[in-house]
Amino acid sequence: MLLILLFALTIKFMGQAKLPYIRRVPALDAIEDAVGRSTEMGKPVVCSFGIGGFDYWTVAGLSILGYVAKICAETDTRLIVPTGGGSETYITREAAVDLVRNAYTAAGRPEAFNEEDMPFLSGEQYAYTPGYVGILVRERPGATVMTGSHYSEAMNIAEMANGVDSITITAGCYTSNMAALACASDYIMLGEEQPAAGAYLSREPAQMASIRVQDIYKFIAIGTILVGIVLVNVGSDIINRLLAT
Amino acid sequence: MTVLVVSFLLVFVPYFIPWGPLDWLSGKLMTIAAVTNAFTIVIAVYSQFRRSGRFIREKRKGWVYHIYLLVLLAIMTLSGFILGQHAGAYEWLLLAVVTPLSSVIYGILAFYMASAGARAFRARSPQAALLLVAGFIVLLYQAPLTGAFFPGIEGAATYITNTFGMSVSRMFSISVSIGAIVLGVRMLTGREVAFLGFTEGEE
Numbered sequence: 059m060l061l062i063l064l065f066a067l068t069i070k071f072m073g074q075a076k077l078p079y080i081r082r083v084p085a086l087d088a089i090e091d092a093v094g095r096s097t098e099m100g101k102p103v104v105c106s107f108g109i110g111g112f113d114y115w116t117v118a119g120l121s122i123l124g125y126v127a128k129i130c131a132e133t134d135t136r137l138i139v140p141t142g143g144g145s146e147t148y149i150t151r152e153a154a155v156d157l158v159r160n161a162y163t164a165a166g167r168p169e170a171f172n173e174e175d176m177p178f179l180s181g182e183q184y185a186y187t188p189g190y191v192g193i194l195v196r197e198r199p200g201a202t203v204m205t206g207s208h209y210s211e212a213m214n215i216a217e218m219a220n221g222v223d224s225i226t227i228t229a230g231c232y233t234s235n236m237a238a239l240a241c242a243s244d245y246i247m248l249g250e251e252q253p254a255a256g257a258y259l260s261r262e263p264a265q266m267a268s269i270r271v272q273d274i275y276k277f278i279a280i281g282t283i284l285v286g287i288v289l290v291n292v293g294s295d296i297i298n299r300l301l302a303t
Numbered sequence: 304m305t306v307l308v309v310s311f312l313l314v315f316v317p318y319f320i321p322w323g324p325l326d327w328l329s330g331k332l333m334t335i336a337a338v339t340n341a342f343t344i345v346i347a348v349y350s351q352f353r354r355s356g357r358f359i360r361e362k363r364k365g366w367v368y369h370i371y372l373l374v375l376l377a378i379m380t381l382s383g384f385i386l387g388q389h390a391g392a393y394e395w396l397l398l399a400v401v402t403p404l405s406s407v408i409y410g411i412l413a414f415y416m417a418s419a420g421a422r423a424f425r426a427r428s429p430q431a432a433l434l435l436v437a438g439f440i441v442l443l444y445q446a447p448l449t450g451a452f453f454p455g456i457e458g459a460a461t462y463i464t465n466t467f468g469m470s471v472s473r474m475f476s477i478s479v480s481i482g483a484i485v486l487g488v489r490m491l492t493g494r495e496v497a498f499l500g501f502t503e504g505e506e
Contacts, residue, residue: 113483113486114479114482114483114486117486117495142347145340146340148340148343148344148346148347149340149343151347152343152346173350174354174357177350177351177354178347178350178351181344181347182401182405183405184404184405184408184409185404185405187408188408192365196364196365210409210412211408213412213415213416213419214408214411214412214415216419217415217418217419218415220419231479233471233472233475237438238416238419240423241416241419241420241422241423241424242415242419242423249475249478250478250482253482262494263494264489264492264494264495265489265494265495268482268485268486268488268489271481271485272478272481272482272485275477275481276474276477276478276481279474279477
């Protein structure tokens with residue numbers, strides 16, 4: 059029933075003409091400033107979208123990658139997108155290449171797109187990591203934007219990006235590495251700030267409606283937890299039995 | 304989009320309605336997906352050869368390492384195809400070369416975390432000080448030796464991890480799960496096209 063309600067709410071909000079309000083994530087301003095800094099210094103921008111398949115985080119990372127590609131195309135800044143890191147990235151890479159190519163074409167600069175600046179490093183996480191770090195050390199970018207689903211390699215990359223004096227903007231999707239990324243990055247998008255940022259940038263009604271539906275469900279979950287706490291303390295386990303089915 | 308919806312239904316429906324022909328069709332679809340995924344590896348390898356080939360031809364900075372990369376790529380690929388994945392030589396390459404190298408990269412994390420922590424852990428405010436103390440307690444508990452010197456630390460660390468840490472982690476998991484379902488709804492209704500490589504306004 060909750061699943062059906064989720065479907066219905068999502069479709070309802072997607073069909074509404076008025077876009078739901080989403081606050082601007084502070085890291086987004088930092089992306090624009092960071093790309094501007096890179097342009098002034100004549101340095102490239104490195105942006106990655108994660109090592110996962112087409113999951114929740116990778117889609118958000120691709121939205122942010124599209125935004126960064128658009129800004130880089132407009133400001134004539136070289137964009138490097140290291141790809142790979144997982145077995146599913148063979149497929150997501152192709153989508154990312156098309157996305158960046160389309161972003162350059164939409165900005166009126168199709169000739170500036172260089173597929174060799176989107177190297178496939180490896181399908182293995184710990185072979186991808188030194189490849190990424192090598193790109194950072196050789197190219198010394200002015201900005202490093204690391205979004206999507208990054209796991210333990212995120213710390214390596216963020217710390218090395220810091221080491222080459224690059225503005226580091228990351229997004230934590232993994233509870234275990236969020237604290238470490240918060241230490242190593244200049245700006246961080248915690249948890250759902252990343253898909254919210256993707257929705258904010260794209261201004262697509264579907265993405266913004268998704269964020270709204272998730273917020274509604276979070277309130278439902280919080281209410282259920284509170285009701286469950288009260289009921290358990292008065293000796294009723296109806297919520298436990300309901301959620302256990 | 305039609306292909307996407309049909310594929311989804313072929314995998315989703317048999318989970319709730321077990322029926323022989325549908326299960327067979329669903330299994331075939333999963334096999335096709337696995338084979339297609341395997342072929343994308345070929346594209347990735349071709350891409351790497353092309354890129355490295357250009358680096359070597361133009362003698363760009365670090366071109367020698369690209370020769371090294373291509374040689375290793377060829378050795379692993381050919382040994383796997385010719386000798387088989389269970390052959391002694393191939394397994395030796397995996398266990399004696401690939402696995403230790405992966406472990407090294409993973410192990411380096413400790414030093415990166417230490418340097419990031421030394422740079423970031425400053426008690427500039429009461430909240431930061433509280434965070435620092437809680438983090439210190441949990442970190443000390445992770446080392447088995449500290450239990451001998453600080454007997455009470457287990458209770459404090461376990462309380463912090465099982466109340467505050469677990470509650471945030473579970474809420475995070477709930478949010479991600481809902482987000483994944485909503486993403487699926489977006490994809491099935493054709494409102495999400497990023498995975499097809501299109502940007503806004505394109506179809």
